[in-house]
Amino acid sequence: MSNDIQKNPSFLYARIAGVIQQQILDGILRTGDKLPSLRTICREYGVSQNTAMSAYYDLESKGLIESRPQSGYYVRYPRSRRPSLPNATTPSSMPHDGDPDALVSQVYGTLGEPGSLPLSLGTPANELLPIAKLNKGLMLATRSLTGSGIAYDKVEGSERLRRQIARWAFAMECNLGMDDVITTSGCLNALSYCLMAVADKGDTIAMESPVSFGMLRLAQALGLRVLELPMHAQTGVDLNAYEHALREGRVKASLLIPNFSNPLGSCMPDEHKREAVRLAELYNVPLIENDLNGDVYFGTQRPKSCKTYDRSGLVLWCGSVSKTLAPGYRVGWVAPGRFREQVLRMKLYHSISTASITQEVVAGFLETGRYENHLRKLRRTLHANQLNFARAIADYFPEGTRASCPQGGFVQWVELPRHVDALELYGKALSHKISFAPGRIFTLQNQYGHCLRLNYGLLWNDELEGTLRRLGELAKAEV
Amino acid sequence: MSNDIQKNPSFLYARIAGVIQQQILDGILRTGDKLPSLRTICREYGVSQNTAMSAYYDLESKGLIESRPQSGYYVRYPRSRRPSLPNATTPSSMPHDGDPDALVSQVYGTLGEPGSLPLSLGTPANELLPIAKLNKGLMLATRSLTGSGIAYDKVEGSERLRRQIARWAFAMECNLGMDDVITTSGCLNALSYCLMAVADKGDTIAMESPVSFGMLRLAQALGLRVLELPMHAQTGVDLNAYEHALREGRVKASLLIPNFSNPLGSCMPDEHKREAVRLAELYNVPLIENDLNGDVYFGTQRPKSCKTYDRSGLVLWCGSVSKTLAPGYRVGWVAPGRFREQVLRMKLYHSISTASITQEVVAGFLETGRYENHLRKLRRTLHANQLNFARAIADYFPEGTRASCPQGGFVQWVELPRHVDALELYGKALSHKISFAPGRIFTLQNQYGHCLRLNYGLLWNDELEGTLRRLGELAKAEV
Structure with a gap:
């Protein structure tokens, strides 16, 4: 492994972080596990102390690990709380030419409302742009x-x-x-x-x-x-x-x-x-x-x-x-x-x-x-957000909720239990100034009624965590 | 007349200039005629000396009048040398769906060539823009x-x-x-x-x-x-x-x-x-x-x-x-x-x-x-150009050439004698680094073969006059 990493020295730290991250997400490293010391990392991968530290900072910024004073770095991310992946979709194999437009207008007509968090958008927030x-x-x-x-x-x-x-x-x-x-x-x-x-x-x-x-x-x-x-x-x-x-x-x-x-x-x-x-x-x-x-x-x-x-x-x-x-x-x-x-x-x-x-x-x-400089920062922020969203969905959304696990981009697909009507949830969420994109607008067929899309291209903070919690509670009430 | 002008005092000078200009273009005032003195203008229109002078400056900048030292202002614009207007067009009354595209590409593909004056464009030159x-x-x-x-x-x-x-x-x-x-x-x-x-x-x-x-x-x-x-x-x-x-x-x-x-x-x-x-x-x-x-x-x-x-x-x-x-x-x-x-x-x-x-x-x-400030300048420049183009066409183009007399915009339609092939002329002009838009590209039917469009949204100067003269000579050679 270390040999492969050596081949491209320019982003050594990112590659080391990538390896450890995968181990955490795959459950090889579990919540609370102690990570190797920085010195061990230096020796194992043949890198400088600075590179090793950059790798750990990267993991920390994503919420995957935490440092404990006088003790070292520990896995923080709760592997067990990742939602399951959605099953493959099964649209009809007949071509359609319906019209989802009224619904789309309804959703995107509300975006201007002050205070409604733009979870329904598919673009990054201004704060993430240079x-x-x-x-x-x-x-x-x-x-x-x-x-x-x-x-x-x-x-x-x-x-x-x-x-x-x-x-x-x-x-x-x-x-x-x-x-x-x-x-x-x-x-x-x-x-x-x-x-x-x-x-x-x-x-x-x-x-x-x-x-x-x-x-x-x-x-x-x-x-x-x-x-x-x-x-x-x-x-x-x-x-x-x-x-x-x-x-x-x-x-x-x-x-x-x-x-x-x-x-x-x-x-x-x-x-x-x-x-x-x-x-x-x-x-x-x-x-x-x-x-x-x-x-x-x-x-x-x-x-x-x-x-x-x-x-x-x-x-x-x-x-x-x-x-x-x-x-x-x-x-x-x-x-x-x-x-x-x-x-x-x-x-x-x-x-x-x-x-x-x-x-x-x-x-x-x-x-x-x-x-490229800007993208490097943006990717890290978005990845951290994606991990936080996944955790929040696992924590707050109803039992049986499934969610996609994107390895890039800004959007996350959420499948609520099959009998939940995402459109009804949408109406209720809106009265709490929470917006999302109901699954029904992503097809010309009559499906995805229990699904929704969330935009995680936002600034992660306690308010956003609170919004996801409220949304999860509203969804639970629909079950 | 003077009463009507008084109604909107903001551009008095322009209105006075407009009246005199129309008299010149209509041949009521002829080349060499002496214009009323500034004092007469002041009295006739009930305006200040400044306003009267602005009116004459405006006419002078359009090449319509000239001042002669110690003598006053005289009509300069040669009424007799304005080309006749084209007759009404007579396209077929059947709908068409031909394809003029190859020809258009040929004309507009050459625009990048350095040195070819963009007489073929329909936009003003950069020099005229703020x-x-x-x-x-x-x-x-x-x-x-x-x-x-x-x-x-x-x-x-x-x-x-x-x-x-x-x-x-x-x-x-x-x-x-x-x-x-x-x-x-x-x-x-x-x-x-x-x-x-x-x-x-x-x-x-x-x-x-x-x-x-x-x-x-x-x-x-x-x-x-x-x-x-x-x-x-x-x-x-x-x-x-x-x-x-x-x-x-x-x-x-x-x-x-x-x-x-x-x-x-x-x-x-x-x-x-x-x-x-x-x-x-x-x-x-x-x-x-x-x-x-x-x-x-x-x-x-x-x-x-x-x-x-x-x-x-x-x-x-x-x-x-x-x-x-x-x-x-x-x-x-x-x-x-x-x-x-x-x-x-x-x-x-x-x-x-x-x-x-x-x-x-x-x-x-x-x-x-x-x-509005910018437009005021632009209009004056373009009007002066249009008058200069009309004069140049009358002076240099073949006998029987007709030309439209736009009261605005940037483009001028020229009808050469009916047997002149504007496409052949186009090829020859191009070898002299002169470009224009052949009439044939402005229709889906087989017509306007003897016509062309000129862009006068350019900086008027001796070089441009020379270009029009050369183009006129080339056209004469086709007759």
Whole structure:
């Protein structure tokens, strides 16, 4: 183990922390167990005292271990209190074109209400974002851009940003050039152009189930039918069902969130991604990949994308900084493979170009390493939050509650006991100024009525713990 | 006359200048005629010496008059050398769905070439835009916006901007409230949502002919057919043809540029607008109004919009600052009348929201009067340019050349003698590093082959005059 860790010395501490964390989460180390002394860590892994301390600080900040004065470090995290994982989902295999919109409006219409904690959102709270540095970036951008970005940008988008995105993608072994990338006004906008490029009104698109309601609504706005695919809480889309849909020729394209799906938080293993791409090629069905959460991983390295395995250009890889840096900047992108011309046309025809100045700020962030610095902090915070949420759900929610265990991203899927009506719970929670996203909005079918999605991209504190406790109590009252 | 001018004392000088200008352009005052002395102006109009001088400065800056030392002011502008207006256009009355795209790409693919003067563009040159003030606005916006605009904006857009747009619209007697307005990523984006909201694939949309190729391409991307309507060079769309199309039930909606159309530069008289709205109501056909040039008028007040006369909510009024302030900011808007819900959904489904920071800058510009100040300068510059272009066309272009005489906007339509092939001319001009927009790209039909569009939103100087002269010589060689 120590040998493997030595190979990449830059984040030694994170790797050591990762090993111990896994041992805690797997129950190899149990609550109250004493951890090896710092000196032992130094000797075992062949690292400096500083590195060993950084590893322990990392674990401490996640609430996994605690230091006891004069005594050392002990496991704090209660393994036994993690909720069980949800079972695989079982949506109907018929395409649907219902309308979840009224319900969505009801939920998201209340967000403006002061005091209601935004557990229903799928973006990180402002407090987790580098506002001051972004503002500085804006000033720099007015200087670095020709004419301060006042003129129309190129249709394909900022050259500087596209170069940085290609460089960034290289880190997950995605071999892209600047010209493979087109920038957009956020990720949903990229998905919109992709769907318009590959599908026509009346066509069927395969998606995960449950799935981001934004993607459902987009498909419906374009007159597309949606075939919902079963999902596994940890490994994402069921590949058998996916192949079945492709083999039967029923779908014009598929649209997946392979990394940290929304709302489940699942992550397809690399071999699954490879297989999904192989099947896309075998049946010649474009795969639109929504990878907007891939950078927010809790492990030691970024999960790969389907695009990594794409040799035929059938994968349209979409991303953005809306979930990591600045939702309000509306900066996203797509590497549309063989559909470049079509996607470029859609962007040109519907919007001419995207705003220059925000693209420039993001390019600067990527170029100077400020983005990676920020992400490192964000990942640690979110991972700690995820662990805290899991514990709180185990502690406060009704017996029999299941919850996904995301290894990245911002959202957590919770399955209450089957007879609990999450919509009724929603109404009651709202009167306590607590909001969440009811499971029913993540499907066009009549299911997930006992489920809900929580956003843990918030500042963890006693108030938030109290909110989760109250929510749990309300849920218990429904049982 | 002087009485009428007295009514609004704020821009007395502009009104006096307007009267004299009209006399010059109408040939009542001819080249070389001596103008009344400043003292006479003061007495006749009952104004101060300063006001009289401002009026003459204004006329001088437009190249209409010149001062001769020790003698006074004389008419300089050669009335006789204005080109004749083009005849009304006669497009086929069958809907089309051809594809002008290859040609458009050819023209706009060359814009990056250094040295080629952007006569082909339809936006003002950077030199005419208030870059420094916009940058200052950016700094202010990071302070005035909650969280510096990092979070998602509301779907309907910045409240501050929507309030300012409503206030702005009030100036043309458009009675809008903040809630009637939805912001978008530029005007084309607004048109895109409007078309998606009111029409379905396969429907027919009535448009002007010739018409902005961006609007043609957008319609085609949405699978819409286009019925092209005849146009008059000064008064815009032919109302008989418009009514005919509506009465026959052939069109699902119409999409017009009533103020300073593109590429003709025509402006519908107010009574025509009123009539167009009446017909829209009579036949219950939504009217999408592209009013992105309305603020760039050369007269003494902003032309009204169709929205001014809209009582039934059938007019979807679209605008932006892309042609006046900052194309690269991508800030536009729509007041969609009774289609508010549908347009709002389209915006939400395809893009969630628009960037906050650039909206805030524009809101600040409108709020503080910086926008009006800037527009005042811009209008004067563009009017002077338009007069110079008209003179240059009369001086240098082949006998029989006709040209529109826009009273606002940035673009000028030129009809060469009928047997000249503007595409051939385009190729030759390009080898001289001169670019323009061939007429053929402004239609889906096979027409306007001898026409071209010129952008006069540039800095007027000897080089530009030289370019127009060379272009005229090249055109003469084609005759």
